[in-house]
Amino acid sequence: MTRGDAVAIALAAALIGALYAQHWQPAVDAGTVEIRRDGELAGRYPLSQARSLTVSGHLGDSTIEIRDGQVRFRQAPCRNQVCVHRGWLRHAGDAAACLPNRISLRLGGQGQGDVPDALSH
């Protein structure tokens, strides 16, 4: 191997590194959840970090929990608890709402791959 070869290999390796650094993204999108109050964006959080959030709505505080790439309403101030019973959401496009408290959440990720653009339920 000549020195010229060594330089060519080094340059090629550097090019690979540079391209990966610029273009690499995780194969599985960690995803985000958008939380809305009255339809207005109240916050956007990554699903990769566990946290508990309290959002004030019309009736009181809704508690939202993020853990292991999923999100759920843990507590709601309304009587029927429809949003709490919805359980954990984990797929892009999934949505849940506490209608009386007017708080909604939706998992981010626009229709890429096989993710549907809308859900009939």
Add this chain to the structure above:
Amino acid sequence: MTVGASAFTSPSPSRLRPFGRYLLTGGVLVLLFVGLALRPRAGPDPRLAEREFIAMSTLMSISVYRDTNQTDAEVERALDAAQAQLRDDERDWSAWGDGALAALNQTLAAGKAVTIPQPLRPLFARAALYGQRSEGRFDVRIGRLIALWGFDDERHFRSQPPPPAARAAALADLHAAPALDAAATTYGPAPGVHFDFGAIAKGDAVDRVVARLRDAGFAHVIVNAGGNLRAAGRRGDRAWRIGIRHPRPDAGSQLLATLEIDGDEAVVTSGDYERGFEFEGRRYHHLIDPFSGEPARGLQAVTVVADNAALADAASTALFIAGPQHWRSLVGRLGLDRVMVVTDDGRVHATPRLAARLRYADGIAATVAP
């Protein structure tokens, strides 16, 4: 190419030329491999605008895929108009409150006959028609029963079934009341009747929002009223992709199937999981059978694909209430041909025209219904 070689002592031009060629070849190969190994940077599509808000007691979502000659500001204006329309619809069609239908209900409750206000007549006429064609399974006169069960408003809630006597009285009043005639401009007196358009008004509102957006020049849209949706046009270079929720989702799968819509179709699902409560180990949901006065049994979910959302909305409710024995007979009577039903045992049945287009989730086996 000479830059890399300049660090070496006295490179002869005859050796630089092959070096440059190797470097060029190597560089091209690197680009090729990296290009194959990495996915293209898939950012959000700037032509897709989405807006979400609460209206008509549900979570509304509107997606607009704009043409290249349409600006974001134009999209925002069209979405503002759509949102305003849905707020008006919410007031007009609420069974309770201070809107047009609520006022009509108050007059009925006072024992008087009502004149159906002009703007409400088209949907009253369609509700009457679907009521007749579904042999009474779809019935907008059912408001008192819905209220007894606490499904009239998301702020009301019952944790146990209503007393049998109250239910029987509401049922008797409903069956004694005059039928709704499609050509009628008046109704009543019928003090036991309280109109509730909850199983058709959202679909109708979706249809009118789609029409409004199309008139404003937006042909590629999805309007989704809490899972009752209509998709028109397409999403850029591909069809819209609609997911249909599994009525009994588990950790692995929340979708029953996906459906591509390229053109203009409504998809509405009625399921027993949507609203309800559990009492003594039994689940009571919001799809009340106007003949028994109780939640309809035998099915988990009904999905209807039709040309408009008002029909799909009313029909999915009617088929759900018709149950496992009778839903098939209503498919033809209501002029449907794209229907999927999940029975209580978890079996999936789809009519041939819909079955041919559905992509079922892993592990879902469906019977093609005659």
